[in-house]
Amino acid sequence: MTEKILKPLSGFRYRKEFNIPFWQWPSFLFSLMGVINVSSCLFFYLIGQRYIEKPEIVVLITLGIAAFLFIISYAVTRSLNNLVELNKAKAEFIKIVSHQLRAPLTNIRWSIEFLISRRRERRSKDDLGEEEYLNMIRENSKRLENLLSDLLIVNRLKEESFFKNKEKFNFIETIKEAIKDFQYFAKSSDVELITRVIDKPVYVNGSRLLLEVAFENIVRNAIGFNRPGGKVEISLTYHPDQILVAVKDEGKGIPKEERKYIFQRFFRGSSAFELQPQGTGLSLYITKEIITKHNGKIWFKTKEGLGTTFYFTLPIIKR
Numbered sequence: 001m002t003e004k005i006l007k008p009l010s011g012f013r014y015r016k017e018f019n020i021p022f023w024q025w026p027s028f029l030f031s032l033m034g035v036i037n038v039s040s041c042l043f044f045y046l047i048g049q050r051y052i053e054k055p056e057i058v059v060l061i062t063l064g065i066a067a068f069l070f071i072i073s074y075a076v077t078r079s080l081n082n083l084v085e086l087n088k089a090k091a092e093f094i095k096i097v098s099h100q101l102r103a104p105l106t107n108i109r110w111s112i113e114f115l116i117s118r119r120r121e122r123r124s125k126d127d128l129g130e131e132e133y134l135n136m137i138r139e140n141s142k143r144l145e146n147l148l149s150d151l152l153i154v155n156r157l158k159e160e161s162f163f164k165n166k167e168k169f170n171f172i173e174t175i176k177e178a179i180k181d182f183q184y185f186a187k188s189s190d191v192e193l194i195t196r197v198i199d200k201p202v203y204v205n206g207s208r209l210l211l212e213v214a215f216e217n218i219v220r221n222a223i224g225f226n227r228p229g230g231k232v233e234i235s236l237t238y239h240p241d242q243i244l245v246a247v248k249d250e251g252k253g254i255p256k257e258e259r260k261y262i263f264q265r266f267f268r269g270s271s272a273f274e275l276q277p278q279g280t281g282l283s284l285y286i287t288k289e290i291i292t293k294h295n296g297k298i299w300f301k302t303k304e305g306l307g308t309t310f311y312f313t314l315p316i317i318k319r
Helices: 002-009 013-018 026-051 055-121 127-156 171-188 208-224 256-261 283-293
Strands: 167-170 192-196 203-206 231-238 242-248 297-303 307-315
Touching: 026 055, 055 127, 127 208, 127 283, 167 171, 171 192, 171 208, 171 231, 203 208, 203 307, 208 231, 208 242, 208 283, 208 307, 283 297, 283 307
Parallel strands: 192 231
Antiparallel strands: 167 203, 231 242, 242 307, 297 307
């Protein structure tokens, strides 16, 4: 019974299990409220002694106030503890479900790719309708895979360990490889992809995978929200202590009233539901968190009817 009561008040397990700072620990908040409780009791006791003649009444009132504040403190602390544990359970659930779904989806996508490549080798008129359905299955499985990737990343963004595996790598080479992967998507979306990339290597310290995700999110949005026949310009500019990446599109631009919400979780602009109805509103939130965790900055400039340019910087390592 005692162990059950004291469990919510334990301290360092919150740092280890839930990865939250000490000032958010329920035990710390309980201690803080205890100090407030004692201070309040002393205050009421001194006031009571001055205005109430009978000391036993003063003591009873003070004890009553102390008991009331203690019950409130414990109830609040226990509720916070339950919220923390529920949040952890939710995070674990998302992680498990995402991992369980990702493997079969990947197998489906590769199977579809194999079947499509085989059909192209022996294409006939009868195969055209079947290939259309195969392409549809491929696109939908890829969409689900991207959704699961976003959920996994969002689930782990607040974990310090998620950004610990950093390495020194050639950022220019990573960007060039990512741009190659977008050529087909841009062509199928009737968008011209224009690149101005530095030839010399530029090294950064960070997670190659996460920075690639951040860059891909911006480019995918620029292509997806562009006008038919529009252009996406990707440029990299070298500065003495940082690299500047700019991705410009010729879409509708971002309405003034929506700009302050762009980097919020699950926010989707008014044009998003028209042009990309399957999105989650997570990509720019993820991108900002990744860039910020790598000591970079991200911002955008936009004009309604003319398009948007997203910028981000990263500190570089001088060889």
